[in-house]
Amino acid sequence: MKFDLLMQHSRLVIFHVSLLLMAILLSSISGEFVPLETIEWSDVIGEGSIALLTIFWTLAVIMSRPSGKVTNLLVIGLSLVTFSAILDLFDEFMAPISAVNWISLFESIPAAIGMLVMSYALYLWHLEQLALNQQLQRRELDYRWHQEIDAITLLYRGSYWKERASSLISNKVPASIIVIDVVNFSYVNAQYGIVEGNRILREIAHLLLMNIRNTDLVCRYAGDRFVILLPQTNLQDAFELINQIERSIENVAFKPSNKNVSLFTKVKSVAGRLVLTETTEHTLSKLNQELDTLGEHAA
Numbered sequence: 001m002k003f004d005l006l007m008q009h010s011r012l013v014i015f016h017v018s019l020l021l022m023a024i025l026l027s028s029i030s031g032e033f034v035p036l037e038t039i040e041w042s043d044v045i046g047e048g049s050i051a052l053l054t055i056f057w058t059l060a061v062i063m064s065r066p067s068g069k070v071t072n073l074l075v076i077g078l079s080l081v082t083f084s085a086i087l088d089l090f091d092e093f094m095a096p097i098s099a100v101n102w103i104s105l106f107e108s109i110p111a112a113i114g115m116l117v118m119s120y121a122l123y124l125w126h127l128e129q130l131a132l133n134q135q136l137q138r139r140e141l142d143y144r145w146h147q148e149i150d151a152i153t154l155l156y157r158g159s160y161w162k163e164r165a166s167s168l169i170s171n172k173v174p175a176s177i178i179v180i181d182v183v184n185f186s187y188v189n190a191q192y193g194i195v196e197g198n199r200i201l202r203e204i205a206h207l208l209l210m211n212i213r214n215t216d217l218v219c220r221y222a223g224d225r226f227v228i229l230l231p232q233t234n235l236q237d238a239f240e241l242i243n244q245i246e247r248s249i250e251n252v253a254f255k256p257s258n259k260n261v262s263l264f265t266k267v268k269s270v271a272g273r274l275v276l277t278e279t280t281e282h283t284l285s286k287l288n289q290e291l292d293t294l295g296e297h298a299a
Ligand SMILES: Nc1nc2c(ncn2[C@@H]2O[C@H](COP(=O)(O)OP(=O)(O)OP(=O)(O)O)[C@@H](O)[C@H]2O)c(=O)[nH]1
Pocket: 152, 181, 182, 183, 184, 185, 186, 187, 189, 193, 194, 195, 196, 197, 198, 201, 222, 223, 224
């Protein structure tokens, strides 16, 4: 949960607190306190828990989600349910002072509307999640392991790649491998600083993702080195992909911030087969050695 999101959603916070206060105010002007011995404490615990939990869920939504329609609708729906829950709770402590218990009319209607609004919000959330899953597809092969995500490029780390490659070996799925290294990356760091270097690594990761298919997996291997797993792909297609990747990266003009310059980056790459009879470490180590001895494609 991020507390800065609480500030960013200040209007939603004000809306939720206002409804909460309005429910307390309405309850207090519509009735008078009943003697303690007539209170049903089991009802108080049940209804109080609902009120507290809806407040907690609202806070959780506000502190976890970015601004937008889904967040607004979730908070509006939850606030209406909280409103009804507070009226319901106070109902246990107060007896109506007028003949018509108009408060009870308010008890269920906001909750019903709130549930409808939340159902629509959850439907939109589902659509949003489908779009996010699509974006994630080329970042994860067939299962999610969030602690293995590299914070700079948001790609999975090499260990995840090895895990997925070993799984292909166990299932005897043929595959090709590409290892990519940014040429002269230490120059970028020295010239523009580590923060800009990180940004360029992130941009290169995006370009790599753009170049691969949904069935492929690209991971950050280490430093300025990336590794791609291409299931059911022959070596010729892997070399074709290398060509496309190298061309797409060398044609992009990166713009380091605060400098009016364009930075062109190059990568060098090698491709090989995933060998079903040896460990992924061994195959990768051979490809890394080949990459280290490779003459730079860059000028
Ligand atoms: N900004 C940034 N730099 C990193 C990160 N990890 C490694 N590096 C830098 O990447 C550079 C890698 O250096 P080298 O392995 O010599 O590679 P190179 O300078 O690209 O040289 P060649 O590969 O021979 O072309 C070093 O300067 C590291 O400091 C990182 O997470 N962020």
